[in-house]
Amino acid sequence: xxxxxxxxxxxxxxxxxxxxxxxxxxxxxxxxxxxxxxxxxxxxxxxxxxxxxxxxxxxxxxxxxxxxxxxxxxxxxxxxxxxxxxxxxxxxxxxxxxxxxxxxxxxxxxxxxxxxxxxxxxxxxxxxxxxxxxxxxxxxxxxxxxxxxxxxxxxxxxxxxxxxxxxxxxxxxxxxxxxxxxxxxxxxxxxxxxxxxxxxxxxxxxxxxxxxxxxxxxxxxxxxxxxxxxxxxxxxxxxxxxxxxxxxxxxxxxxxxxxxxxxxxxxxxxxxxxxxxxxxxxxxxxx
Numbered sequence: 436x437x438x439x440x441x442x443x444x445x446x447x448x449x450x451x452x453x454x455x456x457x458x459x460x461x462x463x464x465x466x467x468x469x470x471x472x473x474x475x476x477x478x479x480x481x482x483x484x485x486x487x488x489x490x491x492x493x494x495x496x497x498x499x500x501x502x503x504x505x506x507x508x509x510x511x512x513x514x515x516x517x518x519x520x521x522x523x524x525x526x527x528x529x530x531x532x533x534x535x536x537x538x539x540x541x542x543x544x545x546x547x548x549x550x551x552x553x554x555x556x557x558x559x560x561x562x563x564x565x566x567x568x569x570x571x572x573x574x575x576x577x578x579x580x581x582x583x584x585x586x587x588x589x590x591x592x593x594x595x596x597x598x599x600x601x602x603x604x605x606x607x608x609x610x611x612x613x614x615x616x617x618x619x620x621x622x623x624x625x626x627x628x629x630x631x632x633x634x635x636x637x638x639x640x641x642x643x644x645x646x647x648x649x650x651x652x653x654x655x656x657x658x659x660x661x662x663x664x665x666x667x668x669x670x671x672x673x674x675x676x677x678x679x680x681x682x683x684x685x686x687x688x689x690x691x692x693x694x695x696x697x698x699x700x701x702x703x704x705x706x707x708x709x710x711x712x713x714x715x716x717x718x719x720x721x722x
Contacts, residue, residue, distance in 0.1 A: 439478060439502040442526060443471035448630055451496050455522050459631050463516055464563035466629040467495050468587075473628050473639075474502050480620055480641050481559045481585035483507050490555035490581070492541045492570060493563050495519065497526040503559055504530035511535040511555060513544060541570050546577065554580035561587040564635070568592050568608060575615040575644065576661075584616065585641040593621055593638035607671035611664045616642035 442448060448467050452458060459465040468474060477499060483489070483506040494500040494512040496519065503510045510533065514520065520536060527534055537548050541563075549555065558574055558581055567588040574581060588596070591604075597618040598604035621640040626632035646654040647663075 438471065439505065440471055440474045440498050442496055442498040442501055443468055443474045445469040445630055448496065448498070451522060451526065455518070457518055457522070460516065464565050465493075465495065465516070466561075466631060466633045468498050468561055468628060469630045470628040473624055474499055476622060477559065477561075477585060477587070477639055478502050478506055480622070480639060481557060481583070483557070483559070487557050488553045488555045490558045490560075490574075490578070492558075492560040494523060494536075495561070496522050499559070499561055500527060500534070501530070504533055507533075507557075509533050509535070509553060511537065511549065511552060513537045513539065513541045515540045542566055542573075544574075549578075554578075556580055556582045558584040558586065564589045564592070564633070568595065571596070571642070572608070572612050572615070575612070575642075581644060583619070583641060583643045585639065587624065587637055587639050590623065590636040590638045593640045596640055596642065597621065607667045610667040610671075612642070614647055614660050614663055615644060617645040619643040 442451065448469050452467075459467065481489075483503065485506075485508060487507040489503050489507045489510045491500055491503060491510055491512040494514055500510060500512055500523070504527065510530075512523075512534070514523070514536060515538075517538070520538060523534075523536060524531070535552060537544070539548070555578065558571075558578075562570060567586065571584055571586060571588075575584065594604045595606065595608055596612060598606075598609045619641045621638050624637040624639060626634070626636065629637075647660060649655055
C-alpha cells in the first residue's frame with residue numbers, strides 16, 4: 436500500500452506546526468493523528484468511492500483530509516481554529532480544487548453553508564471529543580443526504596453509540612441515534628497514535644443511516660421520528676428520577692429500569708419494547 440497521508444507522522448506533524456509557529460490547542464480539543472496505519476483503517480472503514488462527497492469536521496493540519504481527498508470526489512471540511520486555514524492551504528495544495536473549507540464551529544453549521552456544492556453523502560472525521568456525540572446526532576437529523584458517518588470519538592462515546600438495550604451504556608442518546616443510524620463496525624485507537632496523546636482511549640465507529648419504517652414498510656415522517664426522540668428524553672429522565680428517589684423492591688427491578696421504557700410518559704400509548712416500535716406506535720400530541 437502506498438502512502439495515504441504523508442502528514443500522519445510525528446516528526447512531520449511537529450515540523451508543520453513549528454513552521455507556522457503553532458502548537459496543539461487544548462481548548463479546541465486538538466490531538467493530531469500521527470499513525471498512517473490508523474488513517475488507512477479509517478478510510479477503509481468509510482468505504483470511500485470516487486463519487487463520494489465527504490464532510491469532515493476538524494481537519495487540523497490536513498492529516499486525514501489528505502487521505503480523503505485521494506479517495507473521494509470532493510471534501511468539505513469545517514474548521515474552527517482561525518490559525519489553520521493557512522496551514523491547510525499549504526498541505527493540501529495539490530488537491531485544492533477538490534477541497535472546500537468552511538471556517539466556523541461545527542455546532543453552528545447551517546445547511547446554507549453547504550450551498551453551491553454537491554450534498555455530502557459521508558461524514559468522516561477525527562472529531563473534537565467535547566462535541567462528538569452532539570454533532571453526529573445533529574448532522575444525521577439535519578443533513579438528510581448523509582448515508583454514513585465514520586468518526587473518531589472517545590471510547591465511552593462509541594460505547595454509547597453502539598450500546599444494546601439493557602446495558603449500562605444504553606440511554607436516551609442511544610435511542611435517538613438508533614432512530615437514524617445503526618452501528619456498522621468499529622476499531623480501538625490508543626492514545627499513543629496522537630500528538631499530543633489524549634488522556635482517554637479512542638475508537639473509530641461507522642454508523643449507517645437506517646430509516647425507521649412503519650407497518651407498511653415506508654420511512655416514518657420526520658415529525659414522528661422527532662416525537663420519538665422527545666419521548667426518549669422524557670422516558671429516560673423519568674426512569675432516572677425513579678432510580679434516584681425510589682429503592683428497588685427486588686433485585687430484578689433495577690435492570691428493568693435500565694431497559695427501553697415500556698410506556699410512553701407523554702401519551703401512555705402502550706408497550707414499546709424497542710425504540711423503533713416506540714417510533715411506529717407513538718405520536719406525541721402537537722403543541
